Amino acid sequence: MQKTLKELARLIDGKLVGDGNIIITGASGIREAAEGDITFLANPKYMPLMEKTRAAAIITSEDAQKTSKPIILTANPSLAFAKVISMITPDEAGHPKGLDYTVVMGRNVSLGKDVAIGPYAVIGDNVSIGDNTIIYAGCFIGHHTRIGANTLIYPHVSIRERVSIGSRVIIHSGTVIGSDGFGFATIKGLHHKIPQVGTVEVADDVEIGANVTIDRARFDKTVIGKGTKIDNLVQIAHNVIIGENSLIVAQVGISGSTIIGNNVTLAGQAGLVGHITVGDNAVVTAQSGVSKSVPPDTMVSGYPARPFMTSQRVNASLQNLPKLFDLVKELKKKIEELEKKLEKK
Numbered sequence: 600m601q602k603t604l605k606e607l608a609r610l611i612d613g614k615l616v617g618d619g620n621i622i623i624t625g626a627s628g629i630r631e632a633a634e635g636d637i638t639f640l641a642n643p644k645y646m647p648l649m650e651k652t653r654a655a656a657i658i659t660s661e662d663a664q665k666t667s668k669p670i671i672l673t674a675n676p677s678l679a680f681a682k683v684i685s686m687i688t689p690d691e692a693g694h695p696k697g698l699d700y701t702v703v704m705g706r707n708v709s710l711g712k713d714v715a716i717g718p719y720a721v722i723g724d725n726v727s728i729g730d731n732t733i734i735y736a737g738c739f740i741g742h743h744t745r746i747g748a749n750t751l752i753y754p755h756v757s758i759r760e761r762v763s764i765g766s767r768v769i770i771h772s773g774t775v776i777g778s779d780g781f782g783f784a785t786i787k788g789l790h791h792k793i794p795q796v797g798t799v800e801v802a803d804d805v806e807i808g809a810n811v812t813i814d815r816a817r818f819d820k821t822v823i824g825k826g827t828k829i830d831n832l833v834q835i836a837h838n839v840i841i842g843e844n845s846l847i848v849a850q851v852g853i854s855g856s857t858i859i860g861n862n863v864t865l866a867g868q869a870g871l872v873g874h875i876t877v878g879d880n881a882v883v884t885a886q887s888g889v890s891k892s893v894p895p896d897t898m899v900s901g902y903p904a905r906p907f908m909t910s911q912r913v914n915a916s917l918q919n920l921p922k923l924f925d926l927v928k929e930l931k932k933k934i935e936e937l938e939k940k941l942e943k944k
Contacts, residue, residue: 780837
């Protein structure tokens with residue numbers, strides 16, 4: 600879909616600087632952009648690329664440096680660019696429409712208006728699916744599960760029994776929601792399985808990446824709060840509670856009964872022990888090992904995780920260990936020389 604630059608500026612409520620009659624035919628990254636494309640720049644360190652890019656126009660921040668290219672100034676270039684992409688780039692996903700004849704449908708299933716279910720999906724008894732929800736091929740939806748409206752579930756997702764999924768949720772391929780929590784009682788060297796009879800509750804506007812596992816609670820429920828986004832390959836154990844608008848990045852592992860607050864960021868490969876709390880707005884940096892609770896509004900890093908600046912000082916000190924070792928050797932030699940001189944006297 601083609602639009603003029605001034606049309607796009609109006610649609611994203613941005614300030615146009617330059618020729619607004621340029622026709623925009625596509626959107627791409629600043630390095631990859633071709634003639635006719637619009638691109639964006641949010642990070643100041645990439646400012647030199649503004650003159651090098653082949654893009655016809657640039658969406659950038661309100662404090663951007665001057666450039667010979669037409670620009671649209673916005674408070675959040677990344678978000679504005681996302682809106683532009685949805686306007687000018689066609690949706691080629693080809694979502695399923697209607698109910699495929701191979702769908703296996705249980706008893707007493709409630710389907711909302713314009714629900715679509717792809718080939719070989721299995722829908723259990725007493726499932727409820729809201730309006731405009733799309734379920735791709737090969738998915739399994741267990742009995743008594745509830746799914747809200749406008750939710751998108753990609754192929755080969757398994758949602759076990761008695762799980763609740765909100766509206767406008769996106770779940771990517773290979774994810775399993777409601778698998779048994781990892782609970783065993785060890786008696787005389789034998790591991791006896793503890794029944795996991797709780798459930799999982801996923802609130803509205805959550806996105807869950809590919810191959811994520813979210814375990815059902817032993818009792819009560821595992822909770823993913825409204826607006827939270829979960830990357831690929833994340834493990835969330837039983838009875839974990841994650842608040843609203845948090846970011847859980849790839850390969851994070853959260854042990855059972857841990858509570859994550861609102862607007863928390865857990866960076867890639869962070870690992871959290873069970874039964875701790877991570878406060879609102881906290882940040883856990885990549886590959887951190889969190890063994891105790893993290894207060895709100897703090898950043899921790901390292902293994903074990905410490906306050907960020909403390910961890911930085913520890914790492915800086917480790918880099919100086921070779922110099923420190925040489926200094927100790929030198930001081931030891933001087934002390935020995937002084938001791939010899941004292942003995943002679």
